[in-house]
Amino acid sequence: MTHPRFSAINAGMKHPLDITILPVFGDNYIYLAHYAAGKCVAVDPGDAGPVLKELNRQDLQLTHIFSTHHHADHVGGVGSLKKKFGCEVVGPDAKRITGLDRVAGDGDVIELGDITIQCIATPGHTATSVCYYVTAASLAQPVLFTGDTLFVCGCGxxxxxxxxxxxxxxxKLTTLSDDTLVYPGHDYTEENVRFAMMFKPENEALQKKLAVVQNQNKTGQPTVPSILAEEKQLNPFLKATDWKTFAYLRKQKDVY
Ligand SMILES: [Zn+2]
Structure with a gap:
């Protein structure tokens, strides 16, 4: 099922790294990253249908799948996409991701065309969750695929x-370049900003962010990517000064 509000976004940009955002299941995002002529990778393809449709529309070959973690809404399309394209499946958890070809360990680097993809182990949402940090000489800003670890103004x-x-x-993610573009696995942005405002209702930056996000939702635009510098400024989970404060906040969010 594609998202009712919009389908593929940013499909007209030039590689590298031309990222197409595919909304599925109401609040999941699948990403297609077009890294060389005619070639792309898929990040967290929870559903094969919208990916196939978009590959066909843009006449792209799927060479790799990158999985951030094993949950079905992130890997549901892996089997049929691999069967169709013979693409290499990269991910952190051979036991729980069927069809994995390469285990992504912390610090592992994969080079595809001009881009470099670095795996960062980020246990928390699951014990084996990873994020993928993408850089290239020709890329103005690094890109970070965060799965269900870091959301815009929130976390998993x-x-x-x-x-x-x-x-x-x-x-660990906050040590990456401030201008990094953050592409998370879900769109919980408005709810996350409202949660953050519960603690800081007078915060002008959060008020501004809420207005931007509400407008994006109203006009059918995705609320991703965000920029890491903005996350460091607004995201209460990144701003927590120690793990106990963080855990308290996360517990509050669980029942929000
Ligand atoms: Zn998950």
Whole structure:
């Protein structure tokens, strides 16, 4: 099922790295990253249908799939896409991601055409979650695919790890370049901004962000990507000064 509000976005840009945003299941995002002439990778293809349709529309060959973690809404399309394209499946968890060809370990680097994709282990949402950091000489800003670890103004639930682990993973991401474009696995942005405002209702930056996000939602635009510098300024989970504060906030969000 494609998102009712919009379908493919940014499909007309030039590679590298031309990213097409495919909304699925109401709030998931699948990303197609077009990195060389006629070639692209898919990040977290939870559903094969919209990916196939878009590959066909843009006449692209799918060479790789990058999975951030094993949840079905992120890997549901892997099997049929691999069958059709014979693409290489990269991900962190051979036990729980069917069809994995290459295990993505912390610090592993994969070069595709002009781009470099670095795997960053970010346990927390799941014990084996990873993020992918993409750089290229010709890329104005680095790109970070964060799965369900970091969301715009929020973070994922801690399903398999404790607060200390997830906090350390998020802090690791804050050391990346401030101008990094953040592409998360879900669009929970408006809810996240409202949650952040509960603690800081007078914060002007959050008020401005809420207005921008509401307008994006109203006009059918995606609320991604965000910029890491903005996350460091607005995201309460990144701003937490220690893991216990972080864990308290995460617990509040679980029942929000
Ligand atoms: Zn998940």
């Amino acid at each position: 639930r801690m399903l398999e790890c404790g607060g200390e682990t997830m906090y350390a993973s998020l802090q």
